[in-house]
Amino acid sequence: MPEIMASTGHGDYPILIQKGALKRLGEFTAASCRGRQAFIVTDEQVGRLYLETARLSLVAAGFQVSVGVIPPGESSKSPEQLMTLYEQLHAAGMSRSDPVIALGGGVVGDLAGLAASTWLRGLPLIQVPTTLLAQVDASIGGKTAIDLPFGKNLIGTFYQPKAVLMDPALLRTLSRERMAEGMAEVIKYGMIRDLALFEQIENRAYDLEWVLEHCVRIKTAMVAADELDTGERMLLNFGHTVGHAIEKLTGYTTYTHGEAVALGMLAAVRLGEMSGHTSPGTAQRLRSLLEMYQLPVRHDLSAADIIDAIRSDKKFLAGRIYFVLLHEIGQAFLYPITFDQLADHLQEVLGND
Ligand SMILES: NC(=O)c1ccc[n+]([C@@H]2O[C@H](COP(=O)([O-])OP(=O)(O)OC[C@H]3O[C@@H](n4cnc5c(N)ncnc54)[C@H](O)[C@@H]3O)[C@@H](O)[C@H]2O)c1
């Protein structure tokens, strides 16, 4: 049973990866904070499946439990929903040492994390991610956020949890599309840092705990090296420059985040092969793997539109940018490039099959 310690500038916290971990929520929460009043944030769908197990575990460990249930989906990452949570935290009489438990996917994690980090200037936070994407990505790294009508994740904090509990058994109820979406991020970790992980996924004979452990080790190491998102952590953006542009261009509806990232990774690898940085054959290998998990490998968007969408991203206004490329699978590096050079390269690789 892997228990990984994540180190941050604000202390270390444990990440438990174990089938059945949800039943240990009470025990883990009691070990992580002094308060005896717990507030669970979940969404309607996750709540139906797992709230009772979570609640009973906390009660058995001596907690009084209150619950805030939000509608599922990105639209709950809103100022209105945040305000509702503040009202509920107030009504529950939460004190500064009482824990907030985020039981759900990345939406619950981001919203509950922001509420926990700001209410009374910060309550202890326990993350219990229930999607593959939240387990390998959103629950680690300490980013919290809500959206505004004019942009995603515009309000947020960096706030580390006291503990993260990952129960791979909870993923059994996840839809195929949601699993595939998380798998795109798993493949990303393999591509940037871990050939063995990539090969496990390729062989399909993987153990989910093993996969989660490898992903979590990569992300915690990168975040620890670079808590404020400036250098090393940028490698985690592999496939995301083009991926975000595709999401934006299609109004966040045509492709899931993972699907857009799949297309973005393929574009980055093709760009690397074309410019002589990436060993030949890498794109073909990635493409086969993406197809195995029913992730997209082609699109009918125009290269010019994708390039325009990248250009409108404020991050790219400052002349030279860092695009993540691979030497080969498992070895990513930051490639400094001007926007115009990037646009020229992308024009060549995008849209090719
Ligand atoms: N903080 C970060 O670093 C970070 C990183 C990546 C993504 N995110 C954020 O994460 C969010 C996306 O997260 P997500 O993909 O987990 O989506 P989500 O939280 O919306 O969950 C997806 C759907 O799956 C359902 N669900 C969750 N767990 C389930 C389970 N075990 N069984 C059955 N159904 C289940 C939910 O009810 C929801 O309908 C986005 O808002 C994104 O911005 C944050």
Ligand SMILES: [Zn+2]
């Ligand atoms: Zn991502």
